[in-house]
Amino acid sequence: MKPKNFKPILKGLLLTFLLFFLLMVTPQTLGFLFPERPPVGYHFESLAYLAVGIGLEKLADLEPEIPETVEEIKDVEYKNMNGKSLQMDFYRPKNTSEPLPLLVFIHGGSWKSGKRSDYLVYLTRFAQKGYITATISYRLLRDSIYPAAVEDVTDAVKWLFENGENYGYDPDRIALVGGSAGAHLAMLAGYGWGSSVSQNSSVTTARRIKAVVDIYGPVDLTTKYSRNQRLVNAFIGYSYNEKPELYQQASPITYLSSSCSPTLILHGTSDTLVPVSQSDTLKSRLDALDVPCEYYRVPLWPHAMDIAKRVNDFSQKKMEAFFEEYLI
Template identity: 50%
Template sequence: MNETFLKISYALGFLDLVDTEPSVPEGIQEFKNIEYKKVDSLSLQLDIYKPRDLKSPAPVLIFIHGGAWRSGQRSDYLPYLIDYANKGYVTATISYRLVKDAPYPAAVQDVNCAIRWIMKHGSDYGMDVTKMALVGGSAGAHLALLVGYGGDMELFSDHCSLDSASADIKAIVDLYGPTDFTTSYARESYQVKDFLNASFEENPDIYKAASPRTYISPDVPPTLIFQGTIDGLVPVSQSDSLAVWLSNAGVPHEYHRLKGWPHTMDLAVKVNEYCQYYMDRFFEKYLVH
């Protein structure tokens, strides 16, 4: 059960869904199609949203879209981008290479490069780049966790000509993201196999290297987790395990395990409002103060 389930529930009158194509309000300034990297003829771009009345540099929320590493677009997070710009943050959303363009670790390298672009140029857009958080859903959450936990690994850097220090990510929001590719779920997933360009039997090491859990230590950023218990794409066990590993490592975290909700559950207004309520408090704790 996934986005289709939610849309059927909406059609039957059971749920209100988030408007996924909201208009940008007058009070928000939009900067679109900013190129942060070029790979051959492929231009990788990001969009930025900031309050027009911003008086001083604001914390930064970087959104990473999902789509099983094979689809999706950076505009998918427009509702969150506008909502959080309205709350006083500067928000950004990034594109990265999909499987059709290049397999792992290309997407991870792109996200890392986008973050470093923001670190270098963010002050031009009112960003306080000492206060950055990553937010991702599904495959985007996987990339957020991988970069947030293991971003300094040489494997995840492609030296994208941005002279910048290591990214100091203060917090991560993980919306139903996969966390361990060595489990049976990932070994049997054609999406994971396509992303890694290998089966587990062919290259078990790459399955471990591409798993956020591999890089968990007491020093990784505080993490906020949201997961539905009937997610048919990313098993709830992936988030259950992440919460345990973070606890064992002494990493500050919160885990919201939403009973009876599927993948992409935050398309439902009820869940989206719930998630934003706890995201607001999480950002207040780890970014604002």
């Protein structure tokens, strides 16, 4: 056999090795080599699910058992709208004597779906770490349009400010945490939508949220991409051409100021539902206002990236460090 006949074989072996490296080695080994860096993903949702299917990627335990060291208090009503009860659940360490910081988790679901228990993995883990955690319900699109959900979240925050003694948390150390639509609502409530927009005095308060965590949430609903999305149109209840002022009013970026709470941002760079440019803009604006902001662009992960265990673990680690700095 002549030497030149080895070239196609060698080329094939090199391509095979490269494919193996890209699909199997890179996402996992980078986590071991650079543990402080965000975990590398797969760019496409289909590839991420394939990685789960063949055992390369693990899903986070989204329905964990309630630990024996954590007390669960369910179905606490914070608001009643014409017979419709809006409730929250608490998770707190047992045998605590001093008031603890409170982390309020707001579920996502495109403003049309989702439930309080969606973030049970975060709720239980942070309760184990010495925080009291809460999760709230709010009106979804099948019941109402903007501003109902924002009013509900802001009413829940006001209720929480007033009931710390009853549940063992410090009302002056509250953080709002949300993912996707929940992050959008967390930012609106945390950045002052209630005092700026609502004519309902029940949603205004003199107290201040201490920290906000935005996990791939929409920040500006007036961009060309956002205002043409059906989900955004459904949330507002009108097209942009009909009510452009509502799109601006429902955008967290409208309420940014130097008095905004410290913010942590986590966003996948391959997110096609909420483009990462939304978080890029938020980071840039907060920096210009000298508001403390930590931002992690998580490479090659799509929307809802934290259902993957590696991303969920990374998110918890960054949240814990953030809370230790601004809540403890």
